[in-house]
Amino acid sequence: MRKIISIITLMLMSMSSLTAQEWLTNFNEAKDIASNTNKNIVLVFAGSDWCAPCIKLERQILNTEKFLKYAKENYILVKADFPRKRKNQLPENLQEQNKQLAEAYNKSGGFPLVVMLDKEGKKLGEIGYKKVTPDAYIEILNKMIR
Template identity: 40%
Template sequence: MMRYILITFLFIGSYSVSNAQEALTWHTDMNEAYEIANSENKPLMLFFTGSDWCGWCTRLQNEVFKTSDFKNWAKQNVVLVELDFPRRKQLERELQIQNYQLQKIFKVTGYPSVHFAKPGLAQDGKKNLNSLGKTGYVRGGAQKWLEVANNIVAPVN
């Protein structure tokens, strides 16, 4: 009996590790994400969300971002950035300022909003983001959403 329990725990433990390895990294620090995207020559995928109040944001995450199709695509094609605008939880002040600045730059007026941008440098040497396009919730699940995303990022890759 003890052997069976031990084997079960080993199986559950290895399953948890493999699931953790599949988890995506959603950056919240734009400077860090910019540097990674620049070094890996990938566009940024900026996900503007209201994590604790936006039903369509949750639906997009469940139908697309949590699927293995999206995870595989994202690892190969983009650096993920979550820019959250919660109503009930409090973000750190620096994060709030960063997110609102990016909201203004990309003229985000509704959620969810997903913008793709290529990191670059302006002529004065300052960091720059070149907009590639945007999308939001797309009916039809991960495959339909990825078709839209590929049409935006494909010319870059």
């Protein structure tokens, strides 16, 4: 019985990963994919283990099925995380990349910050946390493109 439950769980997990877009952490890889697919980049600056509004944004919007399904078809998702707890620290190369991204796209140092970029990395607009539906958030992001 345990084997059957385990197999079903694995199947469901693999099926859900087919519909959800993966969050990338390598910005150069994201730009390459965006260029090849002609999609804009959604770059999210977050403090995953200390920033309450960041955590709310992820739970209420960015990690919802509605947002992820839409994003898979329309955006390339990139997360620049800045965790503070020692156990959550990122590898040095990723920390350095995220620092450079913040210098280029988040000079104010605000968290969370969602930046819409074109496929070349040109900034089109930005937004922070808003207590809205995933549909309303998508609409706000799409207005940056037009």
